[in-house]
Amino acid sequence: MIKYLIYCRKSTEEEERQILSIEAQLAELREYAREHNLFIVREYTESQTAKEPGRPVFNQMLNEIEKGGAQGILAWNPDRLARNSIDGGRIIYLVDTGKIQSLKFPTFWFEPTPQGKFMLSVAFGQAKYYTDNLRENILRGIRQKLRRGELPAKAPLGYFNEPRLRTIEPDPKTFKKVKKILEEFATGRYTLTSIQCKMFSLGLAGRDGKPLALSSIEKILKNPFYYGMFYYRGELHQGSHKPMISKKLFDKIQQALKDNGKPRKKRKEKKEFLFLNFAKCGECGYSITAERHIKKSGLEFVYYRCTKKSKTMKCTQSRFLREEKLAEQVKEYCQKVSLPDVWRERYLNKLKEWEKKNRQTSDLFAQNLKEKINNVKKKLERLTDAYLAGALELLEFQQKKNALMSEKETLEEKLFDFERNGNRWLELTRNWILSASQAKNLILEENFSEMKNFLKTIGSNRRLAAGALSVAFKKPWNYLYEMPTEARREAPSEAANQLWWTRGGSNP
């Protein structure tokens, strides 16, 4: 049986931009090998141009063939193997001398006959012709894609480029999350910054694991791709992909974006009530409403009271709470969960310490996974050797190979996830420290509308009864809230710190 080597190559040159990525080539070739029952003993990948002779991995592969370790090569196209006469000649010479018995290309038919060899040498020599034709080919390809309703570019967040069918498909890991974000933003309750936090908390982060840039988020919110169309060179095309949202929702998002940009003053002119939709009645659980009263003196006052909409129970709350009184309480709550400056510095230092420690342990963790993956790869090689030596039946070989392949897949996925999300908790802790110390500024600025929003995001179960506001805080905010006032004045002691971090810090 002929043993094959897979060879994938893609250089960073401009003219190779349209060539399949190495990963995509690998995926195609593995599939091809499966379909044609080719025995692959090794895979070689290289990112270098083939215009000049002397690629290291390519040479390594030919050495392997000269030594008799394999008799066949599988590559995407002859131009992946060689684009210069020397390397091309070496391949043809190996075919002539019988060291290479088979060359397989999904895109090119080759057989070791005089005609076949002639065609191959033409293919190797085609580099120049290829470059000249590339532009035309790319344009033709793009036109065809557009006609089929396929976006000829990288898939937006929530989708992925299917490498085999070359279509864009919903990404099972992110599709629902992006959809949720779009729906949330359409409500108009979010600013770009607050939707950024929300996305981050759902795990929608950039490649570097940090929150997505605001400009990228804006692009997402304005991308017609999500309702089934897409722009290409300023022109709107009907897509053939699965839409994520309706056009109606998309329009709502555009409106929300527009409203977002309006200056605050304009909104105040509408005389909205500051704390409307902020709390529920502490007795009956129904909404608190607001009213504007004008006294005889001509002074205007805003009051908050229970709507008493419950039909099953009679709510006894009759108090009208002045807006100033409620604002006072909102401020007090904010004060209680804000982080004093002395604490902030201390915690940021602590965080740095953690980050350092974490880097060391996570390096170890990743290294460990990589070792495990290598072990599985070695096992796969040994298994193939054993099968080739006749020590295993085909069925047994296949079963063992499948088990190992699945193990490898699991490990690789784990590594990928870890590299992406491993440090998320540190990022979340940093965000928490920063927003907790930010609260202090809101108080100084007497920015009640932002204070209200702040309490809405970090507190739950906001209730109003007998003129008093109550808010329940989530972890780790509740630890700040429960801290005695005296304790907040000075820097936290090391002992208090220990307690704090072991309770709240390890998993904020």
Ligand SMILES: [Zn+2]
């Ligand atoms: Zn009530």
